Amino acid sequence: MEAAVIVTADATVEAQKQHLIDPEICIRCNTCEETCPSDAITHDARNYVVDAAKCNACMACIGPCPTGAIDNWRIVARGAAHGVDAQLGWDVLPPDDAPATAPAVAATAGAVPAVAREPRGPGATVPPASAAHPQVNLHSPRAPARAIVAGNFRITAADAASDTRHIVLDFGATPFPVLEGQSIGIVPPGVDADGRAHVARRYSVSSPRDGERAGYNNVAITVKRVTADHGGRAAHGHCSNYLCDLAKGDAVDVIGPFGDTFLMPDDPAANLVMICTGTGSAPMRAMTERRRRLAHGEGAGRLMLFFGARSAAELPYFGPLTRLPRTFIDVNLAFSRTPGEPKRYVQDRMRERAVDLAALLADPRTHVYVCGLAGMEEGVLAALADAVRAAGRDWDEAWDSLRASGRLHFETY
């Protein structure tokens, strides 16, 4: 489920995009239920349905569905998603223009990420040509790997509102190979209010492939303590609070690794354009650190980073980032809540750097990575398109080429 805003005649209502299965096209083959990593899909003798409270729009079920029935989305007011019981009784999907509480979807509905409606999705479905081969699914929920916490550090300023942490997990003798861009799943211990095991949460690794501490079997993740939902209301993120409260020496159950497309090129001459917000910086830090350790001089590809946060104090890794030499990485920061200054988002910074960005995008060795909240996708795509067009090139062609050659990747949530 992803957040967006829809506007009714008299008020702004927070909306969400709900994933639904078309009962007229579905053949009840169970492939989606088998695939779903969040156990969000269930069925009875009549229908297969998606539980809006569990679906995180990870899209894992979309490709395997043999019918196309899986790929349906409706915008509904938050809190008014179609319930599982209602869906089980459907013969047809509700009309596309009638959300559950029937607010009119006004022009700003365009803020809804385009991911589900794009013919092929905004990003590539193949990894970069020179990416290393990833290992995936080595450890399942039934047999997770056990890791020990080697460190848990706050990486936002002590007085910042958000508590974001850099957590290092050591796997000891258990194999857990990861590449930059992959994610791991954390299974919190215990059961939820309904007596069921907690659902695993995924976190991108923020350390390079040879470990946070090079040569040791350890992995770092970046975790923001969730204390409010997308609408700003108080909400207790079970998994993030569990992780943020861990002490050195605690044991953690980990599954994965996951992901076989959002990977960095191994070609040292490849350029990386990295666009992220908040904890979306995790894979960018991993890739940057990988390049830093390789320490290539002449002929090394360029690194260009666009990084957004509410303020400098809330920018994860702010200190280390500003100490990297400009010749190694071209850092562009955007702060949306700096007192006395206008709000600036990553796409604003991208537009300011459109000329340099277009020059990089014209190079077939350039790879683009976007990670952060799903709402950023559209703005980032528009900024990329404008930069390419301003340089006199066709965006659709460039976009197709980026996707087909595994050079444009999105990881949003």
Next chain:
Amino acid sequence: MSAIDYGERIPNNVDLAGDRALQRALEQWQPDYLAWWHEMGPEASSSLDVYLRTAISVEPSGWANFDYVKMPDYRWGIFLAPRDEARRIHFGEQAGDPAWQEVPGEHRANLRRIIVTQGDTEPASIEQQRHLGLTAPSLYDLRNLFQVNVEEGRHLWAMVYLLHRYFGRDGREEAAALLERRSGDGDNPRILGAFNERTPDWLAFFMFTYFTDRDGKFQLCALAESGFDPLARTTRFMLTEEAHHMFVGESGVARTLQRTAEVMRELGSDDPRAVREAGAIDLATIQRYLNFHYSVTIDLFGADVSSNAATFYSAGLKGRFEEGKRDDDHRLGGMTYRIVEAVDGRLAERDVPMLNALNEVLRDDFIRDSVAGIGRWNRVLEKNGVAARLVVPHKAFNRRIGSLAGVRVSPGGEVVDEQTWRLHERDWLPTADDRAFVASLMGRVVEPGRFAGWIAPPPVGVNRQPIDFAYVRFG
């Protein structure tokens, strides 16, 4: 064949590149497979560029790589669902033991037999369907046929992998024999009856993929519970592809019904002759095709009382559909199950030990699943204002296997004498005239976006492509 780039040529997650013995076995078998494909695979198709889905990994994002491929160049891969190190046998006498990673000596013959029987159906269906490409009602349908064909081919690879990897010399011999039997051959036929029937036209193909591939689904589901872990993991991944085959069947029949209903509405008539003259397939003919494919397919589950089924279950080789979701003791000793048989000219029910009735248990699970889909077909008729409905014949109708074999039973479930059967057979099963009529509608349509007059276009294309996409390119 020593220059195969394992991993690229044969996508796999079984470390083929590091297993020399397996490489040697497959290097012997692969040329024979390609020779068989050229001889018995889809007719006149080798030079076509087909928009196919290739599985290149077991990750959700790896199941569905779409691109144009010439079928002999299709990358038939070997995939097992990810291994669960803690997996244990969860039914039968050895429930609770760790799942076997190698074949236990005492179960070797039975496991080989199970794998060979499953494997034999895969090339058989390709052989049965080999002429259909010449009469495809659209490029969309032609592409779906070829997708089914290459995936049946991959399922053969999956079974051959198990034979080569785990069964030594006999496994290699069995793998070779899978390429030697031929569907419908008098001297060396395929193992199971339904796989020696012809699939002469597209209505038969849709019925076959709806019913007979659904038998495949239930067999694979039962094997995916197996205590022999490599078999369980192999079949679990195969199920993802089997789903596509049932989709082709379910949507194919639904689209045929849609067109028939449209024609009936235009004519304002339900007269079968008028419907036929308008170039659509009348509902009575569709019902007779359904009766035939349904009854032939439920025979595939085997005899209703079977000691083999009991042995396979108790030994932990083959479980029930959704074994893990059932809440009995998973040993079934002392439990009973009700089967149907004919006694004194009437159908009667009898309780038999559940262990011996496991074929019937699986058949009944299949029937429930089939009936649900037929309900969805009837909704197509309902939406189009057609009052008639398709019905599932009684499970005793037209059976050749088990205690109902040879008993004459009407679709409604009445036992009838031979004379009554002869009188009504033409109303119950497709006649030569039905088949000739359906055959007369079969003509190849190759213009993108056009569909033969007896079938409606699908509601959505493949992989979000438009309906008029060039799903097959003629070189």
